[in-house]
Each structure stands twice: as structure tokens, then as C-alpha cells.
Amino acid sequence: MSLYQTQKLLYMLNKDTQLQSDFFAGKDAVLKDYKLSNEEINAIKKPDIGLLYVLGVNGQILMHYAAMCGFAWPEYIQAMRNALEEHGNVRSGLYVTTDGKGAI
């Protein structure tokens, strides 16, 4: 359920510009509306894009949150690769990487 909540928040941020503004003005006020673990809250707030990937957030949602947080495309890809090295493979959800090294 917690991964679902994490993805729901990022999905809503991607599509709701007002929520985006509210979130970046004060993250805690938005986060309290979602049932998240402390690890998820910290990863979202930091933001730790790589850890969010390892926690199982769908990349089609995560890549937009990464862009919203200022990550250029290569930085986004590298953040996920670094996290796989640090935390091990994806824990839940659709993604289990083939080798964690990527293609480019």
C-alpha cells in the first residue's frame, strides 16, 4: 500500500501544477495526506531519485518527478544506477532491472 501511496503522490504532482507549487512551498503539508513510510518520506523530500526507483516507483512516473526536481536525463539514469549499487535490486513493483548497468 505504501508504494501505491508514493506513486499516487508523484502521479498527482506530475499532473497538478497547483499541487506542485504547494509541495515545493512546503513538502510536509502535502506529504501528510499520504500514508508513507519514513524511508519513502525521506526519499521524496531529499529527493533520492535512485532510492525511489529501488523502492519500486514506476519510471514513467519517476522520470517526471526527477525532471521536476532539476535532474537532467543522464543524471536521472545515473541516480538509478548508483542506487542499485548502493541498495541492491528493486524491491517491489513492476521493475526488476536486467543487469543494473543500463545500455548507454
Place this chain on the structure above:
Amino acid sequence: MSLVFAGVCSHAPGITGRTHMADPDDKTSFHTAFDDMRKELEASKPDALIVVGAEHFANFFMDNMPAYCIGMAEEYEGPIEDPEWLGIARTKAPGNPELSMRIIKRVLQEVDVAYAEEWKFDHGISVPLHFLTPRYDLDIIPININCQGPPLTPLHRAWAFGEALRKACDEVPERIAIIGTGGISHWPATPDSGKIDVDWDKEFLSQWTKCDKEAMLSYNDEEIWRDAGQGGFEIRTFIAISAATSGSSARVHYYRPIPIFAVGCTIGIVDLET
């Protein structure tokens, strides 16, 4: 009337958003192929364009995920992504709710579909429209097949949906163009972004050009996920187009693996039987 044009194309966001990182020949040749498709589409003089896409959590989420949804709006906004990130300015595309209504009612005779009077395009539709209807002056009817959040509709249901869609197109007087848009093998938005299995793609495209129903429906999602990545689930859009054009052969006008675009970039055109 019936279908006047049918084809398939890729839609990955890098196609427009990461052009500055691409080999110039990759970018130019693929964009030119898209332009070729636009010319064939325009020559068919369609009244409306149905886009069978596989959106990526822009409108639909796991709180209420339809297997199939057809748009029924006056207009559609897009892209939902940051325009600078995607390389496409935010705009509006016209819809045709009355035509959508007739198509939906006919499709419902055979396949249960959801409908939506609000719909914001993401790159899954915005990228093809950027090339194919750059003036945004053609009525668009968007269709989504859930290819992102399992459980997914089985491939044989995607075929049945395509058949139902064809019957609906056959029964309206308008000249209908239809495209399916998705990736073949790819691992988009993951650390494996850029990985492309060219052999897998070519085998699938060979089946697609021959409209080989049995071969295309012989895949299963476990194999697709293992061999073609989670992006491979989007072959449902290609299969729907094959079903909608059953009996016609097709050609691959362009195929080239372009890792920075994260997909085997594809333009396919159906030679519709007249």
C-alpha cells in the same frame, strides 16, 4: 466510409526531448520518416484521426485503471509534461465528441470500454501528433490501452478490440485514419533505458507486416517482460492496428534502434485493401 489510412509509430519522449543528444543522422532520418508518414496521412484526406496509444499515468492510475478507454472530448490539451523537457509546446488538439460517441457505442457492442470527456495527452500521443498533425487541425479521437500498470488486457483482447474498432469505423460516414503508437522492445525510464533487442523487434515487425494473428498472439507477458522489457507491453497498440486492418499487409517504412531515444524507432504503414 471506412479506414483511409492506418499505421504505427513510436512515441518515446526522447524523440523530441533529447534530439540534442542524438546522432544527427539518427534524428534527421527518423524525423524525415515521420514526415513521410504525415504526407501519406494527409493524402488520404481523413476527417478524423484515431490514435491508439499507451499513455503513461497522465490520466489513468491504479486507483481506477481501464483496460481500454476512448476519448469523447471537444478538445484535448497536451503535452502534460514540461514542454521544455519534451521539446513540444503545450497546445490543444480538436476532438469530435459526436463521432467519438458513435464509435464508442459500436465498440461497446463487442468490447467493454471506458470513455473520457477529459483527457490530457502525454508524450504517448503528443509526440506522434507533433509530427503527423503539426497544425493541430485534424479531429483526434484518442484511445488508451493500459500497457503500463498490470494486470493488463490479454493480447487476444487487444485483437478483439481492434476488430471492434474496425467495425465501428466501417459504420460511420467519415473518412477515418488510425494509428497505433508504442514501443517494441525497450526498457524506458529505467537504468536500462537505451537497451533495444533488435532481433526481437524485427521478428515482431515481420509478424506485424504479415498481419500474422497467430504469431502475434502467441506472446505472453512473462516472455515479453523478460525478453523485451516492460516497454514491450505496448505491442498491444500494434496488435490492435493489425486487427483493425486484418487482411491487409503492411510495410516497415523505417526502423532503426536509437538508444538515446530509448526505443527501436519505427514507422509502419498498412497497405489498406481497397
